[in-house]
Amino acid sequence: MAESIRAARPLLEAASLASNDKVALLEQRLNAVEGRLRGEIDALKSTVNELRTANVSDSSPIGLSESSISSRYTLGTSSHNVIQDRDNVTIGSVGEQQWQALHSFYNENCKTVIAFMDDQFYPPKDLVRQHPLLSTVICLIASRAIMPERYQSFLDEADDLVKKTFGGPTPDLLTVKALMLLAVWTGRSRLWGYVASVAAELRLNTAVIRLGDDAFQHSVDIVDHARTWLSLCCFDLVMNLNRPFVINRMRDYLPFTANLLSSPHRRPVDYRIAAYIEGFAIAADAKTQLQNTKLHVSPLPSDVTSLLDLSNQKIDRWFYEINNKMNPLYQTFQDRQDRNRFLVPYSFLKIYINGFALYGVQPDSDAPDRIRLGYVQEALDSAILVIRTQCDSPALRKGLRYTMDYNGITTYHAINYILKAMTAAHQHLNYSMVFPALHQAAQMFEGAGSVDAANDIRKEQDKLAMLTNTVLSPEVLEHGNAEREANQLFDIPSFWDEANWDDAFPEMNVYTLD
Structure with a gap:
């Protein structure tokens, strides 16, 4: 042993x-x-x-410095998986000097055009160029202004990159944001359904719901995902008021904007997101309810007038609270505050709501419906206000050449309403400022290089002149064909004496739908 x-x-x-x-x-x-x-x-x-x-x-209560943003991207957070296998400069899609010029122009002139798109979602410039679609879309947008000869090539390249996202792994969050920019800056409305499907695949809608769970801790990534989904809801409301919304049960997500504003990771843009959602949801609700009424019956039924009056009151209150109760710091970016920024969407919503009264107008009636015509007149005055406000904005006129697919939406809507209202009921309306407004619209489009659009407006203006027996003299095109006080022409809330602004009213710098 x-x-x-x-x-x-x-x-x-x-x-x-x-x-x-x-x-x-x-x-x-x-x-x-x-x-x-x-x-x-x-x-x-x-x-x-x-x-x-x-x-x-930071000068604002909530903000991110460039160094902190850079740290997030170099750490490779789940929010933005920056693709490292491609550099648009290295592969020859764009030269180094061209990239620098295009990115600088976009950064200085384009990234804050859309008020409810976060100007802080972009990674630093050196990392943007490594993301194929986002860098191409930025080049595409800027090239329309400073390198128009490259615009079509960038557009073709962006289309090819979008096609590649149809298969393979789920696109990242930056791709969703790039798709949103591509859709809105090129007017490609068919893309919105695809953007919504990719966003849902990334479960951005789930992030919004988590904001309402008090037991769930808000992280920077969760809030960023929720912010992106609510920005998409804004686009859906703004772009698709006249057609079905692309987001299924979109209205269910809108109340969660309050949770976004109470998050410790909120940003100034979140207040603008909330403002747009509130305003355009009023219009969406009015549309839904009016579809179930006898809108075409004359005289206008009392339930219809009550609904129109209530919607107008909500829009007036919304505009009042923006100008008097919202902290001005949350209405602006780093540039000087422009407190008239929401005047264009306010006027647009007034056109949309009151314009429903145009359905059922009987031009040849011996007894016109004066109540209905009152709403038609208010919408007409609001359409004129849209054009005049835009024309008074040097920034909008200067940038309209390359922002037309976005900034021109409200302009076209205002022009179309003017033409329809005048054709249907000019003999019952006060149209003294219609011809100056159309003249200004034609000048804006001509100055933006859209000569065909300007000529079309002038042709329609000539038709209206014949219809109303108006001589289009320089005086009429400049000042109108009747004397009216400004407060009588534009039926907007007279809140100016109650405004609690701390400094002088600034020069107008209004963006369409901003």
């Missing part, structure tokens, strides 16, 4: 040594893993500290 033990001892010692070696190797690997984890934790702590520092030092 003893001899057997002595014989087995070398084997046991060898096994013990081998076991010790394995334990040592395992401990070494665990130490290495622990070291890497500690390094990542330290990096995350550093990023959090940078974010806190940025939020304290």
Whole structure:
């Protein structure tokens, strides 16, 4: 027995040594893993500290510095998986100097045109160029202004990149945002359904619902996902008032904007998102309810007038609260505050709501419906106000050449309503400022290089002149064909004496739908 033990001892010692070696190797690997984890934790702590520092030092209550944004992207957060296998400059899609010029122009002139699109969602310039679709869309938008000869090539390249997202892995969040920019800046309405499907695949709608769960901790990524989904809801409301919405049960998500505003990771843009959702939801509700009424019956039924009056009151109150109760800091970007920024969407909504009364107008009636015509007149005055406000904006006129697919939406809507209302009921309306408004609209489009659109407006203007027996003299085109006080012409809330603004009224710098 003893001899057997002595014989087995070398084997046991060898096994013990081998076991010790394995334990040592395992401990070494665990130490290495622990070291890497500690390094990542330290990096995350550093990023959090940078974010806190940025939020304290920023002029706005909630904000991100460029260094903190850069840290998020270099850490590769789940919000934005920046694609590293392609650089548009390296592969020759655009030259280095061209890229610098295009990105700089976009950054200075384009990124804040859409009020409810977050101007902070872009990664730093060096990382943007590594994301194929986003960098191409930025080049596409800017090229329309400064390199028009490259516009079509960038558009073709963007289309090819979009097609590649139809298969393979789910696109990242930056791709969703790039698709939103592509759709709105090129007027490609068919893209919205696809954008909504990709956003749902990324479960951005789930992030919105989580904002309403008090037990769920709001992270930067969750809030960013929710913000993107609510921005998409804004686009759906603004772009699709006259057609079915692309987001299924979209109205169910809108109340969660209040949770977005109460989040510790909120940004100034969130207040603009909430404002647009509130205003355009009023119009969407009015549309839904009016579809179930006898809108075409004359005289206008009392339930219809009650609904129109209530919707008008809601829009007036919405506009009043924006100008008097919303912190001006949340209405603007870094440039000087322009408190007239919401005047165009306000006027647009007044056209939309009151314009429903045009259905059922009987031009040849011996007893015109004066109540109905009152709503038609209010919509007509609002359409004139849209055009005059836009024309008074040097920034809009200057940028209309490359923002027409977005900024021109409200202009076209106002022009179309003027033409329809005048054709149907000009003999019952006060149209003294219609011809100056159409003249200004033609000048705007001509100055933006859209000569065909300007000529079309002038042709329609000539038809209206014949219809109303109006001589289009320079005086009429400049000042109208009747004297009216401004307050009588534009039926907008007289809140100016109650306004609590702290400094002088600034120069108007209004963007369409902004």
